[in-house]
Amino acid sequence: xxxxxxxxxxxxxxxxxxxxxxxxxxxxxxxxxxxxxxxxxxxxxxxxxxxxxxxxxxxxxxxxxxxxxxxxxxxxxxxxxxxxxxxxxxxxxxxxxxxxxxxxxxxxxxxxxxxxxxxxxxxxxxxxxxxxxxxxxxxxxxxxxxxxxxxxxxxxxxxxxxxxxxxxxxxxxxxxxxxxxxxxxxxxxxxxxxxxxxxxxxxxxxxxxxxxxxxxxxx
Numbered sequence: 001x002x003x004x005x006x007x008x009x010x011x012x013x014x015x016x017x018x019x020x021x022x023x024x025x026x027x028x029x030x031x032x033x034x035x036x037x038x039x040x041x042x043x044x045x046x047x048x049x050x051x052x053x054x055x056x057x058x059x060x061x062x063x064x065x066x067x068x069x070x071x072x073x074x075x076x077x078x079x080x081x082x083x084x085x086x087x088x089x090x091x092x093x094x095x096x097x098x099x100x101x102x103x104x105x106x107x108x109x110x111x112x113x114x115x116x117x118x119x120x121x122x123x124x125x126x127x128x129x130x131x132x133x134x135x136x137x138x139x140x141x142x143x144x145x146x147x148x149x150x151x152x153x154x155x156x157x158x159x160x161x162x163x164x165x166x167x168x169x170x171x172x173x174x175x176x177x178x179x180x181x182x183x184x185x186x187x188x189x190x191x192x193x194x195x196x197x198x199x200x201x202x203x204x205x206x207x208x209x210x211x212x213x214x215x216x217x218x219x
Contacts, residue, residue, distance in 0.1 A: 011208040016052035018210035037147035040159030043166030050143040069144020105152035148196040158200035
């Protein structure tokens with residue numbers, strides 16, 4: 001999403017390095033493009049961990065492309081908030097074109113050298129399109145709240161921090177109106193996203209440690 005702000009802290013770097021140690025052996029032993037998702041609640045650090053994980057891979061001469069779920073929303077940010085305020089039942093997976101994102105990932109797995117995808121222009125509250133070229137990319141990192149549910153993926157990472165844990169971070173980001181309605185939205189999202197934890201291969205804990213999820217369920 002064009003206009004997104006990243007605030008990278010020490011814990012993002014440490015968590016990404018730990019996750020990288022778990023992922024690198026799988027990545028180097030694979031053929032084709034290796035797809036990783038990073039999911040979690042609003043403000044949990046998905047974008048920052050994704051960017052830092054790409055840096056970790058770059059240190060090993062492994063190129064990455066980052067895709068953001070936010071680009072796949074049906075409506076641009078301000079319009080989507082209006083839709084939510086008109087009817088809070090709008091909140092959920094149906095807000096996002098996850099089917100299109102999965103098709104884009106399927107094209108990548110088939111060896112396409114580029115994909116055409118949506119691009120959200122945050123400040124202009126509109127959605128346009130862009131072509132993403134994949135030459136030199138051994139990994140594609142997909143970050144977003146619901147990305148654990150995607151099918152065309154090799155490994156799933158889940159950041160285990162709730163919307164309550166991330167309140168101060170969200171205030172700094174200043175993307176949403178911080179009010180009681182937002183808390184309702186985040187509670188609904190929490191109930192959805194927390195159920196995805198069991199599908200993840202790697203958990204980044206509340207103490208910012210990356211560990212294999214031994215209790216992973218089938219997807």
